[in-house]
Amino acid sequence: MVRLLQIEFIKLWNNRSSRILIFTYFLLITSIALVSMIKFDFGDIHFQLAGQGIFNFPYIWHFNTYFVAWFKLFLAIVIVSMMANEYSNKTIKQNLIDGLSKKEFVLSKFLTVIAFALISTIFIFVVSLILGLLYSDFNEVSIIFSDLEFILAFFLKLTAFFSFCLFLGVLVKRSAFALGFLFIWQIVEIIATVVLEQKVFGTKNGMADLVTGFFPLRSMYNLIDEPITRLNVIKSAAKQLGADLGSNYHVHWYEMLIVIGWTIIFIYLSYALLKKRDL
Template identity: 85%
Template sequence: MIRLLQIEFIKLWNNRSSKILIATYFILITSIALVSMIKFDFGDIHFQLADQGIFNFPYIWHFNTFFVAWFKLFLAIVIVSMMANEYSNKTIKQNLIDGLSKKEFVLSKFLTVLVFALVSTVFIFVVSLILGLIYSDYNEVSIIFSDLEFIVAYFLKLTGFFSFCLFLGVLVKRSAFALGFLFIWQILEGITAVVVQQKIFPGNRDMSEIVLGFLPLQSMFNLIGEPITRLNVIQSAAKQLGADFKMDYHVQWYEMLIVIGWTALFIYGAYALLKRRDL
């Protein structure tokens, strides 16, 4: 496995665009620290975003993993380009000639996906831990390390999404077309959501959410629900207006299983495509 990873990272290291995108991704993750510096002054009213509890333990695990996950597109471009370059540079054929099997080739790509997801997860964990230790009102060990399920969900979310991108890279062979296909797939899932909600199960929101929860991109999104309505200031404002947000913000085990299932399907699909093709 180490040999396979070495092969992949040599390719990435020699690709200037990939290095820039990877660096940009981690810089953007680090930039969430800048949120703590956002201040608004309205006369005698002084508002600082960090004072609203977004960096409190254990809420910070939920907040950071939800918003940082939007930056995953940068690494998605790297993964799609990584696969497209194999075809354009004919390195895939050379690797096979040099003795690498198609199974090992796909495994090397999947290991790269896992490394990207793992390093990203460790990075967001460390950044969140530092911000929490600086700004959180709660520093008890039991509170700090509660709700770490969001970190696990973040890892699975990235792994599933990157595996989807890898599959598209194998399927389409061109990075621009693969990313275009990803965008089209997102639109198709949106259209499917409208059809399911308004035509198939009108007025039955629970059933609609169950069905839509099996779609690949939607299942990945469902792993980490939006955290804004969980903030105490939002909860208090809602109660004053007569509303009450009663939502389950926890990561659900069955949603994790769905994403794991899609991940396995995407990797197997990439292998099946390569196995059938005459390279």
């Protein structure tokens, strides 16, 4: 297992564009700390974003994992190209001739995906912990370490998304087209969702939500709900307007199960495709 990771590491680390993208990605994750610096001064009103409760435990786990997850697109480029380049350089053929089995080949890519997701998760955990300790109004240990489900959800979300990218790399074999495919797939899901809601099930009974919850990208998005409406400021504003935003923010086990399911499907399909194809 270590050998497979080492193999992939040599390939990635010696590629300058991958190295820059990976570096940028982790820099961006850390940059969420800069949000704490945001201050406005309108005459007598001093507004500091960090003071609005976004860095309170345990809310910070939710807020940070939701927003930082968007940066995954940077790594998506790295992952798609690390797969597609093997085809365009024909190095996949040489790897297999040199004695890597097809199973090992897919496994080395998947382990890299897991490593990326894991390191991202550790990063977000540490950054959030530090920010929370600096700005949170609550600092009891029991509160700090509550709601850690968002960290787990973050890990699963990244793993599934990167596995999807990996699969697209194998399927399309060209990085630009694979990323284009990803974009088109997102649009397809949106259109399908609209059609299901408007035409097939109607908006009322929740059937549309049930079905769209099984779409790959939608299921990954569903893992971590948007956290803005949970902020006290927004909540009180909504209450004054008479709106009820009472959604359930928690990460549900069945949502995790669907996402894990997709991860397995994508990796298996990558392997099956590789096995079937002549190189």
